[in-house]
Amino acid sequence: MSSKMVYLQPIAVRIWHWLNALGIVTLCISGAQIRFPEYVTILGSYRSAIMLHNTAGIVVALSFSIWFFYYKIVANTLDDIYIPKGSDLTTGLFRQVVFYFFSYFFGAPNPHHATPENKFNPLQKSAYLAIMFVLMPFVSLTGILLMNMGPMREIVMLVGGLTLLDTIHFLTACSLCAFIFTHVYLATLGSTPMAYIKPMWTGWEKVENHHDAENSLVDRSQAEHSH
Amino acid sequence: MSRTYLNLKGGFAVKHGYRSLLTKQSIVMVLFSVSCIAAGDQARAADYSFGDGTGKNEACIACHGNQTKVISQNYIDPKKFGHTTHAKFGCTTCHDTITSDHPAVKPGARTTSCGDCHGDTVSQYSASIHAKNAPCSGCHNPHRVNSSREIAATEMNKQCAACHSNIKITASHAKWLPQTELHLGAIACVTCHSKAENYVISIYIAKRESTGPDTKPTLLTYEELLKYSNGDNLQYLIDKNRDNYISLDELRKFNRDPSNKNIYLKAMMTPVKPTHSFQTFDNRWDCTFCHGSGPEIMQTSFLSFPEQNGTFRQVAIEKGASMDALRAIPNFYLMGSTRNGVLNGIGLLIIAGGMVMPVGHGFLRFLTRKNRK
Ligand code: HEM
Secondary structure, three states, rough: OOOEEEOOOOOHHHHHEEEEEEEHHHHHHHHHHHHOOOOOOOOOOOOHHHHHHHHHHHHHHHHHHHHHHHHHHHHHHHHHOOOOOOOHHHHHHHHHHHHHHHHHHHHHOOHHHHHHOOOOOHHHHHHHHHHHHHHHHHHHHHHHHHHHOOOOOOHHHHOHHHHHHHHHHHEEEEEHHHHHHHHHHHHOOOOOOOHHHHHHHOOOEEEOOOOOOOOOOHHHHHHHHHO | OOOOEEOOOOOOOEEOOOOHHHHHHHHHHHHHHHHHHOOOHHHHHHHOOOOOOHHHHHHHHHHHHHOOOOOOOHOOOHHHHHOOHHHHHHHHHHOOOOOOOOOOOOOOOOOOOHOOOOOOOHHHHHHOOHHHHHOOHHHHOOOOOOOOOOHHHHHHHHHOOOOHHHHHHHHHHHHHOOOOOHHHHEEEEHHHHHHHHHHHEEEEEEOOOOOOOOOOOEEEEEEHHHHHHOOOOOOHHHOOOOOOOOOHHHHHHHHHOHHHHOOEEEEEEEEOOOOOOOOOOOOHHHHHHHHHHHHHHOOOOEEEEEOOOOEEEEEOOOOOHHHHHOOOOOOOOOOOOOOEEEEEEEEHHHHHHHHHHHHHHHHHHOOOOHHHH
């Protein structure tokens, strides 16, 4: 069987992704200590947990801007890649669910093939859309407000007070934490456990069939132009 | 010398010498009465009765409670003084060298001092590094002293700010304390800088001001609040069912009431009983002293209403639910301690939901691994 390499993950996306992953994991751990200081003491003093949480929060917010800037301005592929389209919603979601929860166990191949311009299967699209456009903005904005309670007091009161902000921050953070477990697990569902993870690190994915070889080559040169 | 202690229940425990004190007073009284007869038309201390109970200080207050009769540093605000425990003992208990010739003859130096009654406090205070910088009167005016629960935390902090400039306080705390201004605005100084052990959440009605962070919240005065209550007892502004007890529901209603849009409930952490051992205690550098205390420790909160005489009166808030009381106050949050059990449960469920795929799917994946060879 012939195989070739496709440049799937541009450098900006990879930098964002791993900074973000490290940041979110750090935030989950330090956040747990901040909320449950009697039970979680892994980072030493409460103060260091707060300092780390604030720093990681800023890193995540900045790397989110890299992500947005790259997809929206540099590559201008954000809408295409992240927003599910007609067929994704009518048949695509269903097909992908059947694959994950049924045919996968019988050895059927993934019905979706990642290409640079259509990277995600319909389920991924919906999940990533919710993560990147709902959870991430909510958790970051509430975090920024909580971090600047003093100067931003009026805005805080306007949106319903500190307690509500904290509730949103906590619940979205728990959702992101839940996402990590699911996401990391699904990332190991490729032909080998590292098959999806490696491209996220190197940028290149090994593709077995070649029905869209032309497209990939074009996209590869585009991707390289863009940074 | 007599030693009188204010005991915890608010009554007086007299150790010894109370009898001799009364005797001494009676002698002065007799002297005053005698000179009263001999006196001319000029108002004299001796013109007034020095009887026990209510009328006790009238003689002195007749002049000293009147700004037109005495110079400002000798003026005693009758309302404020009348409220103090000191007033119950009478002026001459402390001003023991006053004679019936007053005001013609100025009294000699007093032979009494605060320690005569407050011996334990004075020895505790003398041991603190603060003692060499300020005498008792540096903070306490004996003519308007209040018990700690009668004064607002903001007032306590003003005492400190009289010497310690706010700018310096903020700067020195900012070196280590995150959210410095927020902390300083929500905690009485003595919460950390005295060896107090139990804390309550004291809630005040403050002005909502658009300028700056609320490092120094401005509380509404009695008169200002009267406008909100239309002259009614201020307590009923919140205690709608008038049962001398504030439920969480009443707090929420107060917050939601649109006519309260310019005022808000300001919660501060205050010690139940501040001590006079002023210094910085080592365990206060550790944030978990408060933030790790868990929702169990601080169970008590009070709403403090201003009174006409400048003091505050506490009304209990739904017991055992202080942290929930804080949730009814949209802008007070004590990280690590105000967390809410229901919310934690929901969070846990969400995270457990994230485990469904790795655990459930992973299990089936393992069982069917041969199909994918
Ligand atoms: C902690 C370990 C993590 C691992 C091992 C991991 C792994 C991966 C892998 C293999 C991909 C490429 C496959 C795909 O596009 O679905 C990916 C993409 C992605 N991951 Fe993660 N991830 C991690 C954490 C996170 C976190 C914390 C977030 C967000 C909160 C996140 C959000 C995303 C998004 C949005 C994509 C799509 C990126 C794009 O191509 O535009 N990941 N991740």
